[in-house]
Amino acid sequence: MAEAQLLERTPATAGGSLLAVRDLHGWYGESHVLHGISFDVHEGEVVTLLGRNGAGKTTTLKAIMGILGKRRGSIVFDGRETISLPARVIARAGIAFCPEERGIFASLSVEENLMLPPKVRDGGLSVEQIFELFPNLKERLSSQGTKLSGGEQQMLAIGRILRTGAKLLLLDEPTEGLAPVIVQQIGHTIARLKRSGFTIVLVEQNFRFAASVADRHYVVEQGRVIDTIRNDELESNIDKLHAYLGV
Template sequence: MSLLEVEKINSFYGDSHILFDVSMRVEENEVVALLGRNGAGKSTTLKTLMGMIQPKSGVIRHQGTQVQKLPPFQLARRGIQLVPEERRVFGQITVQENLQLAAMTAKPARTLEEIYETFPRLAERRRNKGKQLSGGEQQMVAIARAMIRNANIIMLDEPFEGLAPLIVQDLIEVCRKLAKSGHTIILVEQNVRAALSLADRCYIINNGNMVYEGTPAQLQGDTDTIQKYLGVKV
């Protein structure tokens, strides 16, 4: 049994059909990259998995239990956490208060010491308000909030978007550390090279259809697929 199993989900925005019979699986302690061009359906997939969009049909199983009709707060209680592209860090409170707020409804929550061990930069900045942080530091807070809730699946939506290359390298190391410590991660990222450097397996979605599944090594050896669906060099 996979940690997360998705079978032929169909999702809509109003009358617009966005996801078409999308299926995927995620194993425990695995990093899965979901790749595709802008507008391909990547973020819609994450929002569907988080309950922000309920699929019109199909099945989503988490730890063997069907969850496709559950609201986001119940999925969060089950250990599924989405780190949105917008980060949504509270700007008027400190780093530590952002983390403490996230931990309030988690049972059990991780300790601040564990978080600061993973994110030494946040330990240094723990008394700074969210609005005083750089984009990379805000992204670290967003990931740390999911981690402190003891998530069993962390979904990252474009974590490297708009960040300087050096900051991206720091965040890649953070994600690598999370993966090595046994966290299960679903990664949506336009930076294909960075995503493949972290992933155990990858999917490609195109126009709402899942068109590829394989390992990073298999994808890197398939230049036709890369050019057709991603339009980049890896």
């Protein structure tokens, strides 16, 4: 079947969600990691997946992106069922993944890393718009990936996927190991992207950072969503959240 045919719309979207995940199971080899996770993301939202290490948050992002070896269930993006599609087709549908390890090519310059992913759809940011978000990148344009700080690598990893035209961004632990001033900059960037119409699913251990950018929080435990907390309900649920996260 041609890839264009694979991307035909399903008869109806799930409640108008941009992304609807239903009864999603996923495996690493023989290890069953996702046990029927279900959640929705509406267009223009920032949603976080919160949970302890090993809960299945990163695996969920990989399953959505089509880079998990074995998965079963339903993932409907923009009215299209994607569960059986390869990652290259999912990317062209408008989903981009920024992994925790960032994936910066050490031997390439900032400019080469930035221009590496192909543009898959209209609507991506121009290079100048990316430099406006991350001025450090313009200053380090000729520097090799090995010469960048952790914060600069994270800026480059996010900036790189903004060029592609993806409308759904999957960000895995974007603040991990970064200095507070860089964490604050990443937060401002996510807020600006939301105002520009991007939809974001964010895996984050730092729930105080998550609270500063997100609309809703899904709590993940043992490969399932066990609770949903709106951001305006966070303070009243703080003890419960501490119990969930073990903090």
